[in-house]
Amino acid sequence: MEVKAQITGTVWKIEAQVGETLEEEDEILIFESMKMEVPLCAPDSGILKELLVSEGESVEEGQVVAILEG
Amino acid sequence: MFTKLLIANRGEIAVRIIRAAHQMGIHTVAVYSDADKDSMPVLLADEAVHIGASALAESYLSMDAIFEAASKTGAEAIHPGYGLLSENALFSKGCKERGLVFVGPSPEVLAICGQKAETRKKARLCGLPVVPGSDDVLDKSQLLEIAEQIGYPVLLKASAGGGGIGMGLAKNARALEKEWDRCQSRAERAFGCGAIYLEAALPSVRHIEIQVISDGYGNYIHAFERECSLQRRHQKVVEESPSPHLSPDLRRQLCDWSLSLCQSIGLVGLGTVEFLVDAQNHAYFIEVNPRLQVEHGITEAVCGVDLVALQLQMAAGEPLRLKQGDLVQKGSAIECRLYAEDPMTGFLPKPGYLEHFSYASEEGIRVDTALQAPQEIPPFYDPLLAKLIAWGKDREEARLRAIHALKALQFKGLKQNQEFLIQVLQADDFVSDQYNTQWLEAFAQSLRE
Numbered sequence: 001m002e003v004k005a006q007i008t009g010t011v012w013k014i015e016a017q018v019g020e021t022l023e024e025e026d027e028i029l030i031f032e033s034m035k036m037e038v039p040l041c042a043p044d045s046g047i048l049k050e051l052l053v054s055e056g057e058s059v060e061e062g063q064v065v066a067i068l069e070g
Numbered sequence: 071m072f073t074k075l076l077i078a079n080r081g082e083i084a085v086r087i088i089r090a091a092h093q094m095g096i097h098t099v100a101v102y103s104d105a106d107k108d109s110m111p112v113l114l115a116d117e118a119v120h121i122g123a124s125a126l127a128e129s130y131l132s133m134d135a136i137f138e139a140a141s142k143t144g145a146e147a148i149h150p151g152y153g154l155l156s157e158n159a160l161f162s163k164g165c166k167e168r169g170l171v172f173v174g175p176s177p178e179v180l181a182i183c184g185q186k187a188e189t190r191k192k193a194r195l196c197g198l199p200v201v202p203g204s205d206d207v208l209d210k211s212q213l214l215e216i217a218e219q220i221g222y223p224v225l226l227k228a229s230a231g232g233g234g235i236g237m238g239l240a241k242n243a244r245a246l247e248k249e250w251d252r253c254q255s256r257a258e259r260a261f262g263c264g265a266i267y268l269e270a271a272l273p274s275v276r277h278i279e280i281q282v283i284s285d286g287y288g289n290y291i292h293a294f295e296r297e298c299s300l301q302r303r304h305q306k307v308v309e310e311s312p313s314p315h316l317s318p319d320l321r322r323q324l325c326d327w328s329l330s331l332c333q334s335i336g337l338v339g340l341g342t343v344e345f346l347v348d349a350q351n352h353a354y355f356i357e358v359n360p361r362l363q364v365e366h367g368i369t370e371a372v373c374g375v376d377l378v379a380l381q382l383q384m385a386a387g388e389p390l391r392l393k394q395g396d397l398v399q400k401g402s403a404i405e406c407r408l409y410a411e412d413p414m415t416g417f418l419p420k421p422g423y424l425e426h427f428s429y430a431s432e433e434g435i436r437v438d439t440a441l442q443a444p445q446e447i448p449p450f451y452d453p454l455l456a457k458l459i460a461w462g463k464d465r466e467e468a469r470l471r472a473i474h475a476l477k478a479l480q481f482k483g484l485k486q487n488q489e490f491l492i493q494v495l496q497a498d499d500f501v502s503d504q505y506n507t508q509w510l511e512a513f514a515q516s517l518r519e
Contacts, residue, residue, distance in 0.1 A: 033449045
């Protein structure tokens with residue numbers, strides 16, 4: 001399952017590691033935009049298969065940033 | 071009076087300060103980041119100096135870059151605006167060491183106000199009731215015990231914080247430990263200090279603040295209150311003055327307390343004392359903001375003063391000529407903050423391209439903005455696009471003027487909260503003054519459902 005950025009901003013902090021089993025609503029990473037920190041949470045439970053961004057990287061709203069395998 | 075002022079800020083507040091300075095015959099210097107190279111402050115100021123890349127840490131928070139710009143241009147004073155370096159004691163100290171006038175309090179006063187737990191102690195000594203909580207900065211081992219004593223839910227607050235950053239709500243012990251880690255790391259990052267204190271999360275409260283003005287000669291006056299209960303994420307969205315909620319007795323009490331506290335701290339310039347008022351009209355002190363507030367315009371509209379001009383005069387060492395009796399609350403004013411955000415998705419920030427923005431000049435309406443579309447609204451800075459301030463002879467006239475002016479605003483190409491603000495001002499609860507600090511988020515939720 002593709003997990004997309006809900007905002008335009010930068011990746012502040014990555015909270016989950018590739019290979020980790022996540023529950024729904026677990027934080028994958030935290031974006032920063034307009035002086036606000038916005039967590040990106042797992043939309044479903046599953047294994048974090050891929051992280052497509054790194055800390056400090058700019059992202060656009062709708063960009064795929066992680067792959068979750070159910 | 072100094073002759074050249076550097077404005078260490080950006081956006082609408084930089085424009086506001088430049089306007090006040092020019093009206094006083096003061097030469098202005100704007101500083102700007104890469105993202106702001108074509109911004110309105112750069113166009114309006116007499117001089118402009120590039121201070122770095124777009125990220126705040128590399129430009130508007132870089133003291134070295136700002137001091138270098140002041141030295142290069144021969145500026146004699148620095149106005150920090152709000153946010154950014156405005157409450158930074160080291161910055162105020164750095165100005166002093168370089169012979170620059172800092173338009174704000176001394177490093178000592180900023181140090182007291184910057185440690186919120188310390189200010190709470192001062193407030194208690196002055197006889198102000200404070201929200202039940204911890205005075206001392208805690209470590210994690212004390213956390214659970216103190217939270218049990220206060221009673222859940224508790225608010226975690228960054229001692230050096232402001233603007234809702236580093237704040238968290240915990241309803242139980244499990245949430246408290248998690249929030250502690252989160253708030254501490256965010257406070258550390260935002261303010262360079264991870265100290266946290268606890269306060270009881272009071273239900274059904276209003277947020278009311280008092281504007282204090284003082285010179286360096288022992289003169290302290292107040293410019294009454296601002297009602298700031300309409301918030302999301304602990305950040306204000308709509309403010310009004312006078313508060314429709316406050317009785318004359320409580321108003322007098324809050325003003326007296328505020329003057330007494332600011333006097334005991336030794337605050338010079340502008341200060342705002344913030345309180346929570348519960349449903350039984352019990353007031354509790356929260357904090358002192360020793361700077362110009364975003365929402366200062368509603369006080370100016372109601373009291374007929376120019377707070378920025380007063381601030382500049384006091385920073386230049388002039389005595390306060392205004393007396394308490396000169397200030398009266400005339401009519402009513404409402405401020406609506408236009409933000410680049412989407413209230414329908416939990417107020418998520420929405421940077422992007424603004425194709426067009428315009429507003430009509432109307433009686434009783436003031437728009438503070440630095441927009442000059444078409445332009446990019448970058449993700450590096452806060453989402454404030456403009457402040458619309460409506461004044462009327464009474465609250466209803468101010469409300470109707472604000473709605474009319476909001477409807478007349480033209481935005482194209484950027485998600486913002488214009489429509490939401492209109493809905494707020496039209497809501498029965500707003501009209502009948504039935505709101506508290508939790509109302510706005512609940513109202514947005516009800517619109518989403």
